Structure formats: C-alpha cells, structure tokens
Amino acid sequence: MASLYKKNPVDLLFSSITAIASFSVIVFIVGIFYVLLSESLPAISRFGVLNFITSTDWNPVRESFGAATNIYGTFITTTLSLLIAVPVAVGIAIFVTEIAPNFLKGPIGGAIELLAAIPSIIYGMWGFFTLSPIMSTYIEPALKNSLGKLPVLEILFRGTPMGIDLLTASIILSIMIIPFTASISRDAFNLTPAVVKESAYALGATRWEVVKNIVIPYSKLGVFGGVVLSLGRALGETMAVAFVLGNNHRITTSLLDAAATITVTLANEFTEADTDIYLSSLFYLALVLFVMSFVTLAIAKFFLLRAERKYSR
Amino acid sequence: MIETRTKRKIENIIALILCTLAALIGLFWLVFILADIVVHGIGAFKLSLLLEDPAPPGVEGGGLRNAFVGQLMITACAILIGVPLGVLGGTFLAEYARGRKIARFISILSDIMVSVPSIVIGTFIYAILVRPLGHFSGWAGAVALSIIMIPVVLRTTEDMLTLVPWTLREAAFALGAPYYKVIIQVVYRGAAAGIFTGILLSIARVAGETAPLLFTSFNNSFFSVDMNRPIASLTVSIFQYAMGPYDSWHAQAWAASLVVMIFILFITILGRVILKWRYGKR
Amino acid sequence: MKTILKLLLTVTIILSCHAGNAAEMLNGAGATFPYPVYSAWAYDYNKITGVQLNYQSIGSGGGQRQITERTVDFGASDDPLSPDKLQKDGLLQFPAVVGGVVPVVNIEGVQSGQIRLTSETLCKIFLGDIKYWDDKKLTDNNSGVKLPHSEITVVYRSDGSGTTAIFTNYLDQTCADWKSKVGAGKAVKFPIGIGGKGNEGVANYVKRTQSSIGYVEFAYAKQNKLAHVQLRNAAGTFVEPGFESFEDAAETGDFDPKKDFYLWLANAPGKNSWPIAGATFILLAKDKKDVNMRVVKFFEWAFKNGDNKAKELIYVPLPASLKEKVRGYWKEKGIY
Numbered sequence: 061m062a063s064l065y066k067k068n069p070v071d072l073l074f075s076s077i078t079a080i081a082s083f084s085v086i087v088f089i090v091g092i093f094y095v096l097l098s099e100s101l102p103a104i105s106r107f108g109v110l111n112f113i114t115s116t117d118w119n120p121v122r123e124s125f126g127a128a129t130n131i132y133g134t135f136i137t138t139t140l141s142l143l144i145a146v147p148v149a150v151g152i153a154i155f156v157t158e159i160a161p162n163f164l165k166g167p168i169g170g171a172i173e174l175l176a177a178i179p180s181i182i183y184g185m186w187g188f189f190t191l192s193p194i195m196s197t198y199i200e201p202a203l204k205n206s207l208g209k210l211p212v213l214e215i216l217f218r219g220t221p222m223g224i225d226l227l228t229a230s231i232i233l234s235i236m237i238i239p240f241t242a243s244i245s246r247d248a249f250n251l252t253p254a255v256v257k258e259s260a261y262a263l264g265a266t267r268w269e270v271v272k273n274i275v276i277p278y279s280k281l282g283v284f285g286g287v288v289l290s291l292g293r294a295l296g297e298t299m300a301v302a303f304v305l306g307n308n309h310r311i312t313t314s315l316l317d318a319a320a321t322i323t324v325t326l327a328n329e330f331t332e333a334d335t336d337i338y339l340s341s342l343f344y345l346a347l348v349l350f351v352m353s354f355v356t357l358a359i360a361k362f363f364l365l366r367a368e369r370k371y372s373r
Numbered sequence: 374m375i376e377t378r379t380k381r382k383i384e385n386i387i388a389l390i391l392c393t394l395a396a397l398i399g400l401f402w403l404v405f406i407l408a409d410i411v412v413h414g415i416g417a418f419k420l421s422l423l424l425e426d427p428a429p430p431g432v433e434g435g436g437l438r439n440a441f442v443g444q445l446m447i448t449a450c451a452i453l454i455g456v457p458l459g460v461l462g463g464t465f466l467a468e469y470a471r472g473r474k475i476a477r478f479i480s481i482l483s484d485i486m487v488s489v490p491s492i493v494i495g496t497f498i499y500a501i502l503v504r505p506l507g508h509f510s511g512w513a514g515a516v517a518l519s520i521i522m523i524p525v526v527l528r529t530t531e532d533m534l535t536l537v538p539w540t541l542r543e544a545a546f547a548l549g550a551p552y553y554k555v556i557i558q559v560v561y562r563g564a565a566a567g568i569f570t571g572i573l574l575s576i577a578r579v580a581g582e583t584a585p586l587l588f589t590s591f592n593n594s595f596f597s598v599d600m601n602r603p604i605a606s607l608t609v610s611i612f613q614y615a616m617g618p619y620d621s622w623h624a625q626a627w628a629a630s631l632v633v634m635i636f637i638l639f640i641t642i643l644g645r646v647i648l649k650w651r652y653g654k655r
Numbered sequence: 656m657k658t659i660l661k662l663l664l665t666v667t668i669i670l671s672c673h674a675g676n677a678a679e680m681l682n683g684a685g686a687t688f689p690y691p692v693y694s695a696w697a698y699d700y701n702k703i704t705g706v707q708l709n710y711q712s713i714g715s716g717g718g719q720r721q722i723t724e725r726t727v728d729f730g731a732s733d734d735p736l737s738p739d740k741l742q743k744d745g746l747l748q749f750p751a752v753v754g755g756v757v758p759v760v761n762i763e764g765v766q767s768g769q770i771r772l773t774s775e776t777l778c779k780i781f782l783g784d785i786k787y788w789d790d791k792k793l794t795d796n797n798s799g800v801k802l803p804h805s806e807i808t809v810v811y812r813s814d815g816s817g818t819t820a821i822f823t824n825y826l827d828q829t830c831a832d833w834k835s836k837v838g839a840g841k842a843v844k845f846p847i848g849i850g851g852k853g854n855e856g857v858a859n860y861v862k863r864t865q866s867s868i869g870y871v872e873f874a875y876a877k878q879n880k881l882a883h884v885q886l887r888n889a890a891g892t893f894v895e896p897g898f899e900s901f902e903d904a905a906e907t908g909d910f911d912p913k914k915d916f917y918l919w920l921a922n923a924p925g926k927n928s929w930p931i932a933g934a935t936f937i938l939l940a941k942d943k944k945d946v947n948m949r950v951v952k953f954f955e956w957a958f959k960n961g962d963n964k965a966k967e968l969i970y971v972p973l974p975a976s977l978k979e980k981v982r983g984y985w986k987e988k989g990i991y
Contacts (some may be wrong), residue, residue, distance in 0.1 A: 078469060081465060082527065085482050085486060085527065114508060117844075148399065154392040158392075168442045172403070177637055181630070181633075185630055192863075213389070220806045235406075266385035302612075306813075307814075308850055318848070329814060329842075332715075334720045346496040346497075367566035429691065430690060507726060595709055600681075619879065
C-alpha cells in the first residue's frame with residue numbers, strides 16, 4: 061500500500077497534507093500542556109506543587125494561592141453527580157436493552173441522548189432560574205428536616221437552603237452526564253451474546269437475574285469505562301456549574317453551602333486577575349485541571365479499549 | 374422452594390420497576406428542561422431580538438442582532454478551520470496510515486481531546502492569540518472552537534472512511550488511478566453522508582460552547598463583523614444576561630436560549646436521521 | 656457537502672469584506688460599578704458620532720489587568736491605582752464619575768430605606784457574627800421595623816471588584832475586627848456567604864434569595880428595585896443613599912492631578928455624606944497616544960453632555976472644578 065502512493069508526487073503531497081492535519085491533534089495537546097506549564101511557572105516556583113494542591117488559601121489580596129478549595133469543589137460535585145447519575149444511567153441502559161418493547165428502544169435511547177446535545181449554558185440558565193428556586197423552597201428544606209436531623213448526616217445539610225450550592229450544581233451535572241453513561245452502558249450490554257442470555261432464560265432465570273448474573277458481569281469493563289468517561293466530562297464542565305455554585309473558596313462539609321470548582325474559578329477570575337502571580341496561579345489551576353481530566357479520560361479510554369477487545373474476540 | 378420462587382419473582386419485578394423508573398427520570402429531565410425553555414423562550418421572543426442591537430443596561434427594548442451575527446461568524450470561521458483539518462486528518466488515519474501504530478495513537482488521543490475541558494482551551498488561546506496580538510478577537514474565538522471541532526470531525530471521518538469497503542479502492546487502483554484520486558473520487562464519495570454527519574455533530578457541539586469564548590472573542594455591545602476585534606456571541610450574551618439583574622435581560626436570555634437550542638437540536642437530529650438512513654444504525 | 660462548504664466560504668468572504676468599512680471602534684473593559692452610565696453614554700455617543708465604544712463590565716481587577724496587558728483600549732476601575740503602580744505599568748488615570756455603594760437587602764415585609772445600619776452592625780453581618788435578622792443589635796436601631804427571625808444570607812462579589820474595594824475600604828476604616836480578620840481590597844476572602852459575578856450578579860442573587868444582604872452600586876439597586884438600607888455616617892447621622900448624599904461625599908474629596916487623582920472617599924466627614932461613596936477611574940496606556948486621544952474625546956463629550964444622563968442613573972457627575980483639573984491632566988500628558 062505504501063508503495064502505491066510514494067510513486068506519485070501529488071500523492072506524496074496529499075499524504076503529507078493529511079499527515080500534517082492529523083498531527084495537529086498531537087500539536088494541540090502538547091501545545092496546551094506546554095503553554096499552560098510555561099505560563100504557570102511563576103506560580104509553580106512560588107507555591108510549589110504539593111503546597112499549591114493542598115493549600116486552602118485563595119487570597120488575591122495577600123497574593124497567596126492554593127488550589128485545594130477548587131479541587132475540593134470539583135471533587136465533591138463530580139463525585140456526587142456520579143452517585144446520582146450512574147444508577148439512573150445504568151437503569152436506563154437496562155431498560156432500553158432488556159425491558160422496553162422493541163418499538164420503544166430506539167426512541168427512548170435517542171431521547172436520552174438528546175440530553176447530551178443541550179448546551180451547558182442552557183443547563184446553567186435553567187438550573188439558575190428554574191431548578192434553584194425549587195431546590196431552595198422544597199427539596200433542600202425537606203432534606204434538612206429529614207436527613208439533616210440524623211446524627212452523622214447532619215453535617216451534610218447545615219446552613220440555609222439557598223439553591224445556590226453544591227447539591228444543586230451536582231444535580232445539574234448528573235443530568236448532563238446521564239446520557240454518556242447510559243449510551244456507553246447500553247452499547248456494552250448490547251454486546252452480550254444472545255446465546256448466553258437465551259440459555260439462562262431457558263434455565264428459568266428471571267430477567268433481572270439475567271441482567272444481574274450475565275449481562276452486567278459480561279459488560280462491566282465497558283460500563284466502568286463509561287462511568288470514568290463521564291467523570292472526565294463532569295470534571296471540565298464550566299457553564300452549567302458557574303450559575304449555581306456561588307463562587308466560594310472554602311472547604312465545607314455541607315452540601316447546602318456555596319463552593320467553587322476549578323472551572324468556575326477560571327471562568328470568573330481569568331480576565332480579572334490583576335497581578336501577574338494571580339494570573340499565573342489561574343494558569344496553574346488550568347494546568348491541574350488539564351492533567352486531571354487527561355489522566356481520567358486516558359483511564360476511561362484504556363478500559364473501553366480493553367472492553368472492546370474482549371467483546372470482539 | 375415456593376418461597377424462594379416468589380422471592381425471586383418479587384425481586385425481579387422490583388428491579389424492572391426501578392429500571393423503568395430510571396428511564397422515566399431521564400425522560401422527565403429532558404421534557405422538563407425542553408418545555409421550560411420553550412415556554413419561557415416563546416413568551417419572551419420578539420422579532421426585535423433578531424433585528425435590534427442591545428440597549429444600555431436597564432433600558433427596556435433592544436435585541437441581540439449583534440450576537441446572532443457574531444455567533445454565526447465565529448462558528449462559520451471555526452468550521453472553515455476545523456472541518457478541512459479534521460477531514461484531512463481523518464483521511465490520513467484511515468487511508469495512508471491505516472493499521473499503523475501512529476494512526477491508533479492519534480485516534481486515541483483525539484478521543485481524549487474530544488472531552489478536554491473547553492475552558493482550558495480558552496485559557497490556551499488567550500495565552501497564544503489574545504495577549505501576544507494585544508486584543509481580543511473573533512478569530513481567537515473561532516480558533517478555540519475549531520480546536521474543539523477537529524477531533525470530532527477527525528474521528529468520524531476516520532470511522533466513516535474505514536466503513537468504505539476496501540474492494541472499492543482496489544477496483545479503482547486496478548484502473549491505474551493514483552491513491553489521492555481514489556480517495557477524493559471514490560472513498561470520499563462513498564463516505565460523504567457519514568462525514569457530513571460528523572461535521573453536523575461537531576457544529577452542534579461547538580454552537581453551544583461558552584467557556585472557550587469568554588477570554589477569546591470576549592463580547593461587544595455593538596454590531597460588528599470585524600473578526601479582528603471583540604465580537605458578540607449568543608452564548609456569552611446569554612451568560613451575561615442571565616447572570617445580570619434586569620428582567621428584560623432575563624427575557625432576552627430565555628429567547629436566545631430557545632433559538633440556540635432549536636438550532637442545535639435540529640442539527641443533532643438531522644445528523645442522526647442521515648446516519649440512520651445511510652447506515653441503518655441508530 | 657462541497658456545495659455547503661462553498662456557500663459557507665462565500666458568506667464568510669462577503670462578511671469579511673464588509674468588515675472593511677466597519678465603524679470606528681474603541682474597546683474598554685473593567686469596573687461594573689459605572690457600567691450603566693458608560694453604556695448609556697456610549698449608546699448616545701454612537702448615535703451622534705457613529706463611534707462604537709464597546710465597554711464590557713468584567714470587574715475592576717479585570718480592567719486593570721486587561722489595560723496592563725494592552726488587550727483593550729482603556730480600562731476602568733473603582734479601585735484607584737497608586738501613582739507608583741501607574742508609573743510601573745505605564746498607565747494614566749483620571750476619574751470619570753462618582754457613585755455610591757449601597758447595602759441592599761431582601762427581607763420579607765421590609766421596605767426600601769426602612770432598615771438602619773451602623774458600620775458596626777454592617778461589619779458584624781458580613782463577618783457572620785450577626786446571624787439572624789432579629790438580632791438584638793439590629794432591632795436596637797430599628798424599633799419601628801418588624802424584623803423576622805430568619806437566617807441572613809450574605810452576598811458578596813466573587814470577582815476582582817472596585818465596588819468590593821470601596822466597600823471593604825469603608826469597613827476596614829470603621830471596624831477593627833474587619834481590619835484584622837479580612838482587610839480591604841478588590842477580592843478579599845469573605846468569611847461567609849455566596850459570591851455573585853459583577854454588580855449584576857450580586858443584584859441578581861439578592862433579588863432571588865430571601866433574607867439576603869449584598870452591596871451594589873446604587874444604580875443597580877435603583878434599576879432593580881432592591882431595598883436599600885440607611886447607614887450612619889461619620890458625623891453620626893443616618894443617611895439615605897441618593898444623589899445628595901453622594902454629592903456631599905464627593906465634595907469633601909480633594910483630588911490631586913499630581914497624584915493621578917488617587918483618592919478614596921470612604922467614610923467622608925460631611926454631615927449628610929453617604930459613607931460608602933467612591934469615584935470610578937479610567938486607565939489609559941501611555942504608549943497608545945492615538946487611541947488615548949479618541950478615548951479622551953469620548954469623555955470630553957461625556958463631561959459636556961452626559962451630566963443629565965448620569966444624574967438620571969444616580970451617579971454624581973464630577974464637579975466643574977474637578978473636570979477642569981482632569982482637562983489639565985490630559986493637556987499635560989499630551990492627549991487632549
């Protein structure tokens with residue numbers, strides 16, 4: 061094949077152009093990493109790596125910056141949103157592959173995937189104008205009065221229900237990642253060989269038993285990859301969270317408190333950082349986010365590829 | 374014995390109900406969000422939204438003509454940069470580098486890059502295009518969006534070209550055609566619908582992006598089509614207006630969201646329909 | 656597919672040709688505090704001269720940063736830069752308009768101007784020491800008002816803000832606890848509350864959150880019908896925010912062109928002075944002479960024709976004597 065195009069000069073040119081185009085992906089990734097790194101060097105040399113990640117002080121007045129509050133906010137919102145989204149998404153995938161009548165499978169699957177097409181700015185706006193008042197008037201007071209009265213869980217529900225807090229942000233995020241997890245899980249479920257399922261049914265297994273004992277064990281790699289991919293997505297989500305998180309650089313145990321994620325801090329403070337070290341710290345923050353999401357996505361990809369290989373065998 | 378059977382049946386029914394419930398929850402959110410946007414958006418939509426430029430804050434009236442035009446220009450320029458690079462890059466992976474390690478590597482890297490936080494791309498462009506040139510510009514926004522588009526287009530192109538049967542190429546080679554001609558005249562033709570869908574989906578992906586535009590194309594309260602200058606975009610305007618305190622801003626933000634959403638859903642569904650029609654997949 | 660690409664190409668080419676005859680444009684960014692008045696001026700100026708003065712309210716910190724980076728034609732900030740700092744970054748600075756920062760509240764059953772606060776109670780609320788609206792310290796000064804037993808939600812600015820600088824400068828001067836625990840600046844570490852982006856964001860959060868208190872430039876309170884409070888000033892009188900009390904504060908200020916007008920108006924001594932007033936400043940890059948002259952032309956127009964518009968929005972135009980000083984400053988710098 062190679063010899064086919066090397067003979068012709070136009071072919072050589074065309075193949076070089078396509079090669080350059082595809083290498084642009086590598087250039088961008090390396091470029092982003094390099095630029096973020098070089099921009100954050102002043103902050104790295106001043107605050108170090110470990111110290112920056114663990115320091116909770118984000119104080120532009122004293123020019124002392126630590127990423128811990130932002131990382132914490134990112135961590136809590138993504139974890140909580142996964143806790144909410146994954147059961148729902150897996151349930152949807154089971155429904156679409158195993159339960160729904162055939163004529164409903166396509167439409168419902170497609171409808172759920174439409175959730176992924178809605179832009180994040182619209183999620184944010186909807187969350188701010190519609191979801192947040194519902195949270196602050198109905199759901200959060202209810203949680204406070206029920207779970208908030210229990211001895212240990214109480215620390216999760218301290219403070220005034222404002223609707224602009226970790227809980228609301230996590231719920232919006234969870235809605236946004238449901239379609240990713242659901243569609244990857246569905247694809248993985250669909251790959252379970254029909255023969256195996258049918259023999260289980262023949263032995264008298266119920267549908268749930270087939271799902272629980274055959275489909276899920278068979279496809280767990282793919283589902284896990286899907287969950288990690290959703291995690292990677294949730295890490296970098298900006299606008300949907302920016303509306304309802306309340307921009308607060310503090311570590312708090314309460315889900316009813318305002319917080320800040322890395323993305324929100326960048327969106328709010330990037331153009332307004334007045335000192336060089338402030339801007340450099342924001343680039344540093346972007347670098348941390350880039351590395352975090354890159355690693356997460358790479359792990360997701362690793363599992364998805366392994367799953368793919370397993371099924372194609 | 375009978376007891377365990379009943380227990381199994383009950384467990385089965387509960388599990389099935391829970392899964393159905395999960396599907397209903399998903400649909401509930403979709404309907405809730407769409408209906409909410411439609412109701413608020415239609416109520417707030419006025420023709421002046423498309424025909425007038427913004428009024429000063431706190432003054433009633435005005436529209437977002439500048440943002441509609443700005444958004445179109447930024448997106449169009451992003452397409453002009455991103456689509457050729459993506460299609461050509463995908464061609465390399467599926468044709469010239471088919472089966473080689475480098476193709477697989479770039480392919481995986483693109484999959485990762487599809488999900489790289491878009492705000493990070495915004496900071497990157499600020500550092501390389503905004504600060505050195507000394508001004509925010511529509512071009513910077515377009516480049517930021519095109520970086521998001523490229524991996525999407527590249528991956529779909531690769532997949533779609535791979536789907537074109539190898540025998541088709543061999544038939545053309547047999548006629549003595551050089552590879553590039555085979556690609557352009559045979560392979561592209563065979564995969565046109567698929568590539569087109571990839572482009573559509575990448576447009577849908579970037580048309581709603583806000584974060585990468587905040588520090589690049591910035592915003593402009595006047596009508597401007599100069600891509601060398603700050604330029605308004607719908608998404609940034611929605612962010613500004615929705616976060617702002619004025620009721621008239623909120624109304625315009627809803628109406629603009631409705632327009633953006635209709636546009637994106639239309640493109641997404643169109644892409645799906647083409648895929649289904651051409652490849653019989655979902 | 657090709658046809659669509661061609662179509663797109665043509666449209667873009669047509670549009671970019673169009674760009675050739677685009678209007679003259681000036682880009683400014685910064686303080687959200689004067690955003691309503693600047694945009695109103697720019698709107699009128701555009702109608703008369705055709706010049707587009709694009710002002711984006713991204714916060715005072717943003718204004719300082721972007722003019723220092725030279726990514727905009729002018730910056731705006733309510734947080735005056737010291738002459739040293741201006742010298743270092745090659746910037747010029749002059750005041751454009753005076754306004755007032757006003758604590759605004761959203762409490763059920765409480766009307767605008769009903770609640771009276773002192774610097775001490777205001778400080779304690781923002782420190783989180785006073786947690787409920789019916790706290791004894793608050794009811795003491797507000798005998799006629801029925802304050803509910805509801806938890807206070809503090810709303811502050813999350814971005815680098817001159818409004819915050821003016822506000823915290825006031826608390827810093829009047830409240831020892833604040834000085835030791837928080838300090839003054841554009842983006843201080845508020846001990847409690849939620850952060851809104853820009854004056855717009857704070858106004859929006861206060862408007863939508865029950866039992867909340869925030870601080871905004873008065874125009875935002877006025878335009879959004881937010882309930883403001885009365886404050887006790889340095890002379891010991893409770894004053895309403897408004898044109899008169901802001902003007903009173905402005906008159907106590909002695910702006911000096913030699914110091915690039917660097918001055919805070921916080922806690923002004925006048926009998927009827929609003930205690931949290933401040934001027935808002937324009938920043939220019941020394942090296943962009945040509946652009947500076949066009950910016951100055953706009954402000955000269957605004958000084959001459961914009962007073963009524965400013966008053967309408969409850970900003971205080973600079974007194975005639977100060978305007979003369981600013982003109983002198985422009986002349987001296989060769990940009991007038």
